[in-house]
Amino acid sequence: MNKPATPNSFRTGPDEQGMFGIFGGRFVAETLMPLILDLERHWNEVKNDADFRAELTDLSTHYAGRPSKLYFAEGLTKHLGGAKVYFKREDLNHTGSHKINNCLGQILLAKRMGKKRIIAETGAGQHGVASATVAARFGFPCVVYMGATDVARQSPNVFRMKLLGAEVRPVTAGHGTLKDAMNEALRDWVTNVEDTYYLIGTAAGPHPYPELVRDFQSVIGIEARAQILEQEGRLPDTIIAAVGGGSNAIGLFHPFLDDKDVRIIGIEAGGRGLDGIEHCASMNAGAPGVLHGNRTYLLQNSDGQIMDGHSISAGLDYPGVGPEHSWLRDSGRVEYVPILDDEALEAFKLTTRVEGIIPALESAHAIAHAVKIVPAMDKDQIVIVNLSGRGDKDVHTVASMLGMEI
Numbered sequence: 001m002n003k004p005a006t007p008n009s010f011r012t013g014p015d016e017q018g019m020f021g022i023f024g025g026r027f028v029a030e031t032l033m034p035l036i037l038d039l040e041r042h043w044n045e046v047k048n049d050a051d052f053r054a055e056l057t058d059l060s061t062h063y064a065g066r067p068s069k070l071y072f073a074e075g076l077t078k079h080l081g082g083a084k085v086y087f088k089r090e091d092l093n094h095t096g097s098h099k100i101n102n103c104l105g106q107i108l109l110a111k112r113m114g115k116k117r118i119i120a121e122t123g124a125g126q127h128g129v130a131s132a133t134v135a136a137r138f139g140f141p142c143v144v145y146m147g148a149t150d151v152a153r154q155s156p157n158v159f160r161m162k163l164l165g166a167e168v169r170p171v172t173a174g175h176g177t178l179k180d181a182m183n184e185a186l187r188d189w190v191t192n193v194e195d196t197y198y199l200i201g202t203a204a205g206p207h208p209y210p211e212l213v214r215d216f217q218s219v220i221g222i223e224a225r226a227q228i229l230e231q232e233g234r235l236p237d238t239i240i241a242a243v244g245g246g247s248n249a250i251g252l253f254h255p256f257l258d259d260k261d262v263r264i265i266g267i268e269a270g271g272r273g274l275d276g277i278e279h280c281a282s283m284n285a286g287a288p289g290v291l292h293g294n295r296t297y298l299l300q301n302s303d304g305q306i307m308d309g310h311s312i313s314a315g316l317d318y319p320g321v322g323p324e325h326s327w328l329r330d331s332g333r334v335e336y337v338p339i340l341d342d343e344a345l346e347a348f349k350l351t352t353r354v355e356g357i358i359p360a361l362e363s364a365h366a367i368a369h370a371v372k373i374v375p376a377m378d379k380d381q382i383v384i385v386n387l388s389g390r391g392d393k394d395v396h397t398v399a400s401m402l403g404m405e406i
Contacts, residue, residue: 010257010333013324018207020327026206028293031190040208042113047215052108059104064094066219070227075354083237083377085370087387088224088252097360097389098220098248099130099201105216107134110197117192118142120199121185123150123178123244124315124362125157126389127201132166142166145184148176150314157393175308178318182292202245203322206293210322217251224384225255232382238263241386242365243336244280244315246322248388257333266325267365269311270338278310281338282321283329296323312341312397313361343368345401348391360389361397
């Protein structure tokens with residue numbers, strides 16, 4: 001594929017049809033199109049509305065705990081012996097990950113639209129917990145669709161959702177992971193078009209979801225940019241984030257996209273290696289196609305059927321990626337690199353040992369790439385890694401991989 005022309009700004013998309021170059025759009029059933037257009041109309045009304053922004057800022061500050069800290073990872077920096085490593089501590093947010101940023105924004109949007117019921121999909125369970133949390137806070141009934149495989153490996157988060165009053169519906173279709181949960185949530189939405197708001201958890205889906213999720217998550221990069229300027233007096237040399245659907249990554253990346261001297265790296269789930277099918281590296285080993293209402297890079301077989309893939313991390317276990325990431329890949333602005341399960345596990349253990357921080361397995365993928373590149377960098381260079389969530393939810397998975405019982 002020919003590399004697209006470099007735009008005047010990497011922060012301008014999408015266009016009116018929701019396209020980032022050839023990616024994005026809204027490929028949905030005819031019954032959903034009126035809802036999508038209504039959502040877009042309300043989103044266009046509120047995204048620059050001062051009262052909406054003030055309410056979101058108040059909740060983000062006093063309920064979610066923003067701004068999250070930018071932490072100098074002294075132990076990891078010393079261990080690696082190269083550039084300074086900073087963590088953007090989204091794991092310190094209420095509910096334990098970046099997901100609350102988007103959920104607060106979307107629940108306020110649902111309230112503005114007069115919706116009465118919330119549905120969501122979840123993989124690792126962090127978006128499900130955040131959705132259940134904001135639904136409880138605002139008094140909405142909430143149904144969370146979760147793949148049966150993920151229900152089994154993320155049982156603490158399933159219990160948290162139920163405590164918060166949400167109904168968790170296991171999905172047994174396919175491999176019982178995030179793709180299948182999203183399929184069921186879309187079916188529910190089509191069936192309950194009048195009263196239901198679909199609170200999508202990642203920067204994918206039909207337009208305007210990729211845009212609005214990105215904008216709600218961009219608080220990560222806006223804060224990180226200001227914080228590193230305050231702490232170091234300059235911008236970082238490199239920023240790194242894990243990419244499943246891509247919400248935490250686009251949230252960090254977007255405010256830095258026009259800073260041409262900042263290297264930006266997204267980390268895909270390399271699983272057990274890209275030679276076979278046990279990975280979720282759609283941008284390194286996939287091809288463009290349509291899934292869940294948008295055109296993007298996907299894992300597909302020769303007949304165009306979507307493959308399920310694999311990752312140690314439930315949150316990266318998705319056979320596609322948000323369309324803006326696909327556009328950034330083809331434009332060359334962002335590098336996308338796979339990290340294997342074993343590498344992520346080693347980074348998980350290392351960070352826990354030298355920093356006293358247990359990272360989510362998703363975040364451990366990003367840390368694993370920092371472990372590779374930081375030793376070769378100069379000591380006065382700076383790397384920011386987005387610590388998208390904490391690893392409480394993953395201790396059973398890690399124990400199992402280490403042959404231990406909890």
